[in-house]
Amino acid sequence: MADFSAKDVKELRERTGAGMMDSKKALQENGGDMEAAVDWLRTKGLAAAAKKAGRTAAEGLVGVAVEGTRGAAVEVNSETDFVAKNDQFQDFVAKVTEIALNTDGDVEALKAADYPGGTTVNDKLTDNIATIGENQSLRRVAHVAVSKGAIVSYVHNAAAPNLGKIGVLVALESDAGADVLEPLGKQLAMHIAAAAPLALTGDDLDADTIERERAIAQEKAAESGKPDNIIEKMVEGAIAKYRKENALMSQLFVMDNKTKIEDVVAAAAKDAGSAIVLKDYVRFQLGEGIAKKEENFAEEVAAAVA
Structure with a gap:
């Protein structure tokens, strides 16, 4: 049996992004030699995951x-x-x-x-x-x-x-x-x-969301120039409408x-x-809340050619 530990498998996974079973096999195939195992994974195309981890997936x-x-x-x-x-x-x-x-x-x-x-x-x-x-x-x-x-x-x-x-x-x-x-x-x-x-x-709506909507409603109502008591009613009416439409x-x-x-x-x-x-x-x-990176296809092609 090759001389390596679970800690070695973990280290290899972290270095290459390869899966546990692939990392274990790489160490087995290379007698526990860490650097040789890294090269083995690269030749098998299994060390590519780590390089891709920073790209937006939406x-x-x-x-x-x-x-x-x-x-x-x-x-x-x-x-x-x-x-x-x-x-x-x-x-x-x-x-x-x-x-x-x-x-x-x-x-x-x-x-x-x-x-x-x-x-x-x-x-x-x-x-x-x-x-x-x-x-x-x-x-x-x-x-x-x-x-x-x-x-x-x-x-x-x-x-x-x-x-x-x-x-x-x-x-x-x-x-x-x-x-x-x-x-x-x-x-x-x-x-x-x-x-x-x-x-x-x-009542289940997120409290922070309600407060954000309240601030928006307050700002809009304030622009009306109406008395404070009327503005308060306008704000409460807006919040009631928001709750009704989103629950x-x-x-x-x-x-x-x-x-x-x-x-x-x-x-x-x-x-x-x-x-x-x-x-x-x-x-x-799918993808709600994920900021998607806008790509310029012409610039992408030009960059690839360069």
Whole structure:
């Protein structure tokens, strides 16, 4: 057996960006010689991942998975949209989403989870970076569950089954049957995909976001030149409107643009003769919040030629 330790494997991984299994094999093949192992990985094209790690990854795929009364959503990013059409990448996102069903929604826990083939999710991701040739990242994961009822998923403009650019999960807690909950969940999921609520209820909206909106409303109202008591009412009115428009339960259903979502759920419960609670939801839109680098194609070509 080659003379090297787990610490050597860790060091080689950090130096090259290669996966754990590849690093271990490199040391085995080279008798534990660190520098020879680095060269071995380079010749195999497995030391490329580290060089790609600094590049912006804002494309990729969102995956959703449902198993019984549990659901998971995952976003895995890549540098270009071409990778999202790659079978290897799609297979990875699909498998990782299934694995996420057994995690608690923590990214680091998912990265450390076992991946088919005797490796981990993070090591497989590193291997993919080397073989596909682009930076990739497991950006976020969410998990929802109900004690009874249904988790319903929806993917907008799916690139493959359960994979696309917008993925939604709806958690409905109820004794009603699937014949009621599935179509209701699908309609709600389509609404969520289109309307992009920021929280389930107005009280669930992020406090910092509300304060930012309040400051904007205050500035706008102050420009009116009206008395302070009127300005205060204008600000509170603006905040109430913001809460109503951005909380799922108070949004107007996109199917008719007049019925509140809470009333849509209540009507379905009445028809079913059973209480239905919209307990939770997840909406992942690919790349939201990531600052994309603007590329000038002509300059890029000129730089490459130079």
